[in-house]
Amino acid sequence: MNDLDILRGLADEYTHIALSDDNRAIPGRYRDLNRPDASVRPPVLVFEEPWDELENEELRPLCRDERMRNMEVILRRELFKLRHHRGDYAVKPYAEVPVALSTGDWGFRVQDKRTIESLTGSAISAHSYVDQLTDERALEKFRLPDIAIDDRETSARTELTYRVFHGLLPLRRGGISLYMPSWDVIPRLHGVENCMIDLYDRPEFMHAVIEMFTRLHEHELTRYEELNVLESDPYYLHCTPACTYDLPVKDPEKEQVLARDIWCRSMAQVFSMVSPEMHDEFDLQYTQRLFDRCGLSYYGCCEPLHNKISYLRKRFKNLRRISITPWADVDTAADEMGDDYVLSYKCNPAFVAGGHLDEAPARAEVERVLEACKRNRTPCEFILKDISTVGKRPQVLAEWVAMVNDTIDRKWQP
Template structure:
C-alpha cells in the first residue's frame, strides 16, 4: 500500500485524532477502566454493558472525508472509536490509541475454499455458503497440507511509522496481533472443509478419521501460534483490547514478562464451537472438547462461546475447560441453569441478549425489554455479570434504540442488582 496522503488529509486526521483524545481523557473513561479491571478480576461491582457496533455499522456510517486508502484506514478507526461513545454511552472505553496488525500471509489447509455469497435487500453480503473441498473425509484427507505463514516486517513497520508520522504525537500508534480474537474456531474450519451433514455422519461412520481431522486442525493452529510467539509477533491483550466475543481484556492477572518476550500464556484467547450444537453432549465431549481444551491450555485466560447454548455441555465437560474465565450465555442458553452453575465461581456470566429488541422494527418496546433483562438480572444474581449486545444487523432506522437500551438497563441494575 502507498502510505502517502494529501496535506489536507493529514490536517483533517490530526483534528479528528484530537477529538478522539478528548473523549479518551474524559473522567468517565478512567472510571470505566477501574470498573473493568475490578470486573475481570472478580471484585464485586455492577454488571458491565457493551454494544458491539461492527454488525450494524452501515446503519450509522458517516461518509469518510479522506480519499487515499491509508488516510481512510486511519479515519475509519478514529470514527469507530468516537461513534461508540456518542451513540451508545455504554461501558466501552474510548482508547487513546489506534492499532495496526502485522502484515502476515497465512494460508490454511493447502487448498482454497470458495465462498458463494448472497446479498440481502440492501445489498449486504450476509448470507454465504462454503464450497467444501472435501467430498469424502476418508478418501480426500490426503489433500490437506500443513498451514503456511510468513510475516513482512518491513511493510508492517513502514505502515506503523507512517501512521505515527500523521497522528503519533496525538494518539498512541500500536501494533496489535488479533489472531486470538477469532482465529481458533476449530469446528468452523471443519464445516468449511466438509460441511455440517458430512461431519455429523462421519462422527458415526468413521470416528477415527474425524479425530484425525480435529488433531490436524488443532496441531496446525497451535503450531502457528507458537510461531507467532517464537517470532515475537504476539502483543498483550490485557488492557483495552477485544478479548472474547465482544468483551474487554482489562486485567492485572496477565502481565507482560520482564524480558519483554510475550508468550501465549500471557494472553486471553477466544474459543467456541457454534457448529456442534446439533450433536449430543457425549459426542461433544468425545469429538470437540479435547481439541478446544488443547488450545485453551496454551493461554492464560479463556473466553468460551458465542451463539451456542452452553448449558447442555456444561456438566458433561465444559466446566472443566482449562483457564476458563468467561462463558457466553446466549439467547438460546438456559439462563437460570447457568446462573446456578456459575454462582460462587470465578467464571464470569457473559450474557448475550436477543438482538431482536434492537434489530427488529423502528420502535423500542420498553416494557418487554425490561421484563426480558430483569430475567437476566435475576438468573445471574450472585454471579459476576456482563451484558454484551452482539449480532444486531440493523437498528431499523432508529439509532436511538441503542442508547435507550443501555439507559433502561442501567436503571434496572440500579434498582434490582445487589
C-alpha cells in the same frame, strides 16, 4: 482540507476521550469483574454493529487515499460508538499499530456462494459452501503454513499512525489475540449438514478433521510466540472485557510475550444441537490442548451451553468466562457456574432489528439474567452483538443501552 487534516481532526477528538479520567477508569472495573467478582456492576457493551447499512455525515469517509480512508473509517466508527451508544466501552490511551502478518497456503480455501442478500445494505447474507472435505484423501492437502511478519506493511501502518497521532498519543505495537474457531471454519469447508451427519456416521473421519485443525492452531500459536506478536494488553476478547489482574501487560518491543501470558478463546457454534457428550468428544478435548498452553480461557459464543457447564469445568482449569446466549437457560447456567466464572450474556439482537426497541421482552431478558446471577453470586455482563440490522436506525442502539442501564439501576444489587 487534505486527508491528513481530516484524520488529525478525528484523532484529536479520539485523544480527548482516550485520556479522560472516565475512560481510564473503565479497565479497572473490567479487571475487578474478571477476578471474578459479583460485586462489580455489570458492564453494558455493543459490538458488531451493521455499519454497512448506517449512512450519515458522522460516518461518511472523505479521504481520497485508500490507506488513509481505511483508517478514517475505523476512527469514524469508533467515535460514533463513543458518542451515541458507548455504554461501558473503553479505548486505549495510546495509538495501536496492528502488526501485519503474512500467512502461507495451508491447503484449503473456502468456496462459497451468497444465496440470500440483505435488503437493508447490511453485509450479512446467507451462503452455500462447496464440500472440500469429502474423505480422508482430501485431508492429504493439508500442510502447516508459513507465518511471518510483513515488515513492509507493518512499517507503512506505523508511519501513517505516527503522522496522524504525533503529539497526541504515544504509539504502541498491537498483537494477535488468540481466537481458535475450528468449528466456524469446518462447516465452510464441509457444509453444516455434512458435519452433523458425519459426527454420527463417520466419527473417525470427523476426529481426523478436528485433529487437523487443532494441529493448525497449535502451529499458529507456536509461531506467534516465536515471532513475539501475541497481544498482552487486550481490552476485549471478541466483544467481551479482557482486562485482568492475573496476566501481565508486557511491552513486546522489550519483552517476550508467551502463550501463558494471554487469553485464549474458542467455541463450537455449530454444536448447538449436539449432546454434551458429543460436544466434549469432538471439540472440548481438542480445545483443551490449546487452552492448557495459555494463561486464561474464555469459551463459547452463540451455542447454548447451560447443560454443558460441567464438561467445561472438567476440561478447562484456567476457564474464567463462559458465553451464555438467548437460546440458553440462564437460570441453569448461573446455577452451574456459581461465582467461579463470569457469565458473559449475549442479549437478543432481534429486539433491535426492526429499527425500534422491542422494550418489553428486551427488559424482561435483562431482568431474568440479573435475577439468576444475583441468586448465585455470578458476575455478569450484557453484550449486544451479531447485529444483522437495526432497520437503518442506529438510535435504537442508544435506546437499548439506556434500557439495560435503567434495568440494572433498578434490579441489580452488589
